[in-house]
Amino acid sequence: RKEVEQDPGPFNVPEGATVAFNCTYSNSASQSFFWYRQDCRKEPKLLMSVYSSGNEDGRFTAQLNRASQYISLLIRDSKLSDSATYLCVVTEGRRALTFGSGTRLQVQP
Amino acid sequence: GAVVSQHPSRVICKSGTSVKIECRSLDFQATTMFWYRQFPKQSLMLMATSNEGSKATYEQGVEKDKFLINHASLTLSTLTVTSAHPEDSSFYICSAYLLAGGSYEQYFGPGTRLTVT
Numbered sequence: 001r002k003e004v005e006q007d008p009g010p011f012n013v014p015e016g017a018t019v020a021f022n023c024t025y026s027n028s029a030s031q032s033f034f035w036y037r038q039d040c041r042k043e044p045k046l047l048m049s050v051y052s053s054g055n056e057d058g059r060f061t062a063q064l065n066r067a068s069q070y071i072s073l074l075i076r077d078s079k080l081s082d083s084a085t086y087l088c089v090v091t092e093g094r095r096a097l098t099f100g101s102g103t104r105l106q107v108q109p
Numbered sequence: 110g111a112v113v114s115q116h117p118s119r120v121i122c123k124s125g126t127s128v129k130i131e132c133r134s135l136d137f138q139a140t141t142m143f144w145y146r147q148f149p150k151q152s153l154m155l156m157a158t159s160n161e162g163s164k165a166t167y168e169q170g171v172e173k174d175k176f177l178i179n180h181a182s183l184t185l186s187t188l189t190v191t192s193a194h195p196e197d198s199s200f201y202i203c204s205a206y207l208l209a210g211g212s213y214e215q216y217f218g219p220g221t222r223l224t225v226t
Contacts, residue, residue, distance in 0.1 A: 043202050043217040044153065096143045097215060101152040
């Protein structure tokens with residue numbers, strides 16, 4: 001079983017749509033959770049951290065459910081520029097990151 | 110924000126040759142850097158943890174004699190792929206931790222795309 005599992009997609013949505021990605025992790029000792037965005041052939045870039053209380057950054061909302069070991073990302077009012085691969089990432093404190101395989105999003109005009 | 114650089118960004122080499130990739134933290138000191146590898150359509154996988162002044166820690170399945178890591182200073186770690194083969198063709202990315210605002214944030218280099226012919 002993979003440590004971090006994501007639906008690979010692709011998710012093809014029209015501009016303006018709301019789309020949600022989910023992720024599950026197997027290591028109950030995981031302490032920190034993130035969503036990264038990776039554009040084709042580029043390095044991953046931090047999109048947002050994920051907290052148990054949930055957090056929102058503009059059109060993006062992230063939620064963490066520690067009991068179910070489940071993380072989500074909601075994107076509202078999708079833009080063409082949101083097209084990318086979204087990586088669910090977990091880590092135990094100050095250690096290397098464990099990446100999910102990513103969910104590909106394609107926003108269409 | 111913190112910046113991590115990598116050099117070269119792209120390299121093509123012949124099978125059997127060695128390639129050195131540099132990872133630098135440009136405006137902060139990093140006692141620990143990480144090396145990841147990403148094959149096409151796959152996730153980033155940790156290869157090794159590079160520790161300044163000591164030996165690197167390799168993940169299971171990563172040959173330490175093939176992927177030589179040197180972290181000689183607080184701002185530079187190098188990864189040398191020795192006797193490269195076509196199956197080593199991949200996207201290699203380094204990262205470094207920075208303590209910011211009470212929490213550790215990991216910053217990635219732009220990556221090095223290695224093609225072995």
